[in-house]
Every structure is written in structure tokens, then in C-alpha cells.
Amino acid sequence: MPFIASFEASDFVSTIISLLVAFAMGTAIGAERQYRQRTAGLRTNVLVAIGAAQFVDMAMHLSGPDGAVRVVAYVVSGIGFLGAGVIMKEGTNIRGLNTAATLWCSAAVGACAGADLIAQSVLLTGFVLAGNTLLRPLVGALERLPRSEESTEATYGVSLIVPVARAAELRSKVSAVLEAAKFPVDEVELQDRPDGSSELLATLVNTSVRVAELDAAVARLRHLPGVMSADWTRSAAD
Structure with a gap:
């Protein structure tokens, strides 16, 4: 059977680790979005992260780093369509840009995990969470400043x-x-x-x-x- 002939335990373990990391990091990002009641919450961010991880991981196993680079390029462009779906314009106000950017970053987190860049995936998750939480007080302070x-x-x-x-x-x-x-x-x-x-x-x-x-x-x-x-x-x- 083709599956038995092509199955390699080391590759399978690598895939499990990549998906687990993508799942955990996507959960961390999505939990913060869910808490803030954003359009793309916990499950959406997790699915984006593990989907990107699997596409990149599959390309790594099929054609090596060169194939993974090509798939990453498609992930970057493809996630734009998903992000566009959460952007809404109400009159002169535009909502959902931050949510779309977070989904884009979740895809990057998953792509890092799929490419076995585990440390980079964890580091990027930390920066995404910092951007969505630690910068909120600064945004509020800037919004309250008087302006002409x-x-x-x-x-x-x-x-x-x-x-x-x-x-x-x-x-x-x-x-x-x-x-x-x-x-x-x-x-x-x-x-x-x-x-x-x-x-x-x-x-x-x-x-x-x-x-x-x-x-x-x-x-x-x-x-x-x-x-x-x-x-x-x-x-x-x-």
C-alpha cells in the first residue's frame, strides 16, 4: 500500500509536533480575541494556524524547503481573502482591520510551526498577544489627546x-x-x-x-x- 511504503515515523512525529504547537499558539491568540468579542475568535484563529501549519509541513515533506517557500507565499496571499471577510465599512468607519491583521499573524504562526521553526512560532505568538493587549492603553491615551x-x-x-x-x-x-x-x-x-x-x-x-x-x-x-x-x-x- 502507498501509505505503508511512504510512512516514516520521524516525519509523522514532526507533523504532530508542528500541529500541536500551531494549535497551542492559535489557542493563545484566539482566546484573547474571543475575550474581546471579536469577529474572528478562538476557533477561527486556531483553524488558521493549524491549516497554515499543515500546508507548510506537507510541502516540507513532499519537496523540501523550496516547496515550503512556495506554499508559504500562497498562504500569505490566500489568508487575505479570509481577512477581507471580517472587514466591514459602516459609513466613514472601517471595522475589523485589527482582526484581519491578527488572522494574518495566526497564519504566520502556523507557517512557522509547519516549517519546524518552533521557537519562532512561540516568539511571534508573544508579539501578537503583546500587540493586542499591551498596546491597548497606549491606543486609548492617544485617542483621548486633544487634536486640531x-x-x-x-x-x-x-x-x-x-x-x-x-x-x-x-x-x-x-x-x-x-x-x-x-x-x-x-x-x-x-x-x-x-x-x-x-x-x-x-x-x-x-x-x-x-x-x-x-x-x-x-x-x-x-x-x-x-x-x-x-x-x-x-x-x-x-
């Missing part, structure tokens, strides 16, 4: 209400004024309004600006012939 609008990235837009007849002419002037004020324009959209006027919406390339300088630029736009009103808006960066 100028210190945070955002998407800025400039809105002008103009007559329909002069919309095309003013569209180019808006870009010229903003660029002269060192506010590069990403795009200028033209929208018709129910009252018969048009609205020019200029989205700025800058993700961080000085409010006083932007106020000055918008003030110059208000004085352009034909501009009925001008203002700027700020929204959270993606």
Missing part, C-alpha cells in the same frame, strides 16, 4: 453656487485660484440645482490643510464675478 483639524487627515471640498450660464467659465477659474493658493484640485464636479443655479464641487488633493489658508482661498473665490456663494467642507479621510 489641521493635525488630522481629511477630505476637503470647496462648494460654489454659480449661475448656469457661467458654470463652465468659473469651473476653470476655481481650479486656477485653488492651485495658486497651493491647494491642488483632484476634480471639479458640476451639479444642477432645483432653483436653476449650478453647484461647483471641487475636491482637494490635500489631506491636511491650514484652515486659515483655506478660508482665505475661499474668500477670494467669493469675489469672483458671478459667484453667488462659496464655502468649504471637511469629511473624514477614507
Whole structure:
């Protein structure tokens, strides 16, 4: 039988050790995630770790280190699809990035175990747990720090209400004024309004600006012939 002919006790023991280490390290990471009630909890992290370990271990036994390197590359890219499944966008807020990153690290822990890098697998687990626990107070402290609008990235837009007849002419002037004020324009959209006027919406390339300088630029736009009103808006960066 092929199984009896290919079976080697030493290889089998090596596989058992790799899977046990991956299981234990995945449990340590997953337990912390489960305690925090994250989307990917105990079982998910364990399964990712032992799955990655088995793929790498199998490649090691079939074609040696070269084969294992190729499989690790596929594990790294493949785990991205699983991580994408736990990332959710709610309006301007994105949730699940940390969970996805933890799954990625669990795969790395399992890959180390499968490649018989046991010490590295344990060490990486320690760093993952430290990142998810010891850094939490620092994150909380940073979140509570007062900050100005100028210190945070955002998407800025400039809105002008103009007559329909002069919309095309003013569209180019808006870009010229903003660029002269060192506010590069990403795009200028033209929208018709129910009252018969048009609205020019200029989205700025800058993700961080000085409010006083932007106020000055918008003030110059208000004085352009034909501009009925001008203002700027700020929204959270993606």
C-alpha cells in the first residue's frame, strides 16, 4: 500500500509536533480575541494556524524547503481573502482591520510551526498577544489627546453656487485660484440645482490643510464675478 511504503515515523512525529504547537499558539491568540468579542475568535484563529501549519509541513515533506517557500507565499496571499471577510465599512468607519491583521499573524504562526521553526512560532505568538493587549492603553491615551483639524487627515471640498450660464467659465477659474493658493484640485464636479443655479464641487488633493489658508482661498473665490456663494467642507479621510 502507498501509505505503508511512504510512512516514516520521524516525519509523522514532526507533523504532530508542528500541529500541536500551531494549535497551542492559535489557542493563545484566539482566546484573547474571543475575550474581546471579536469577529474572528478562538476557533477561527486556531483553524488558521493549524491549516497554515499543515500546508507548510506537507510541502516540507513532499519537496523540501523550496516547496515550503512556495506554499508559504500562497498562504500569505490566500489568508487575505479570509481577512477581507471580517472587514466591514459602516459609513466613514472601517471595522475589523485589527482582526484581519491578527488572522494574518495566526497564519504566520502556523507557517512557522509547519516549517519546524518552533521557537519562532512561540516568539511571534508573544508579539501578537503583546500587540493586542499591551498596546491597548497606549491606543486609548492617544485617542483621548486633544487634536486640531489641521493635525488630522481629511477630505476637503470647496462648494460654489454659480449661475448656469457661467458654470463652465468659473469651473476653470476655481481650479486656477485653488492651485495658486497651493491647494491642488483632484476634480471639479458640476451639479444642477432645483432653483436653476449650478453647484461647483471641487475636491482637494490635500489631506491636511491650514484652515486659515483655506478660508482665505475661499474668500477670494467669493469675489469672483458671478459667484453667488462659496464655502468649504471637511469629511473624514477614507
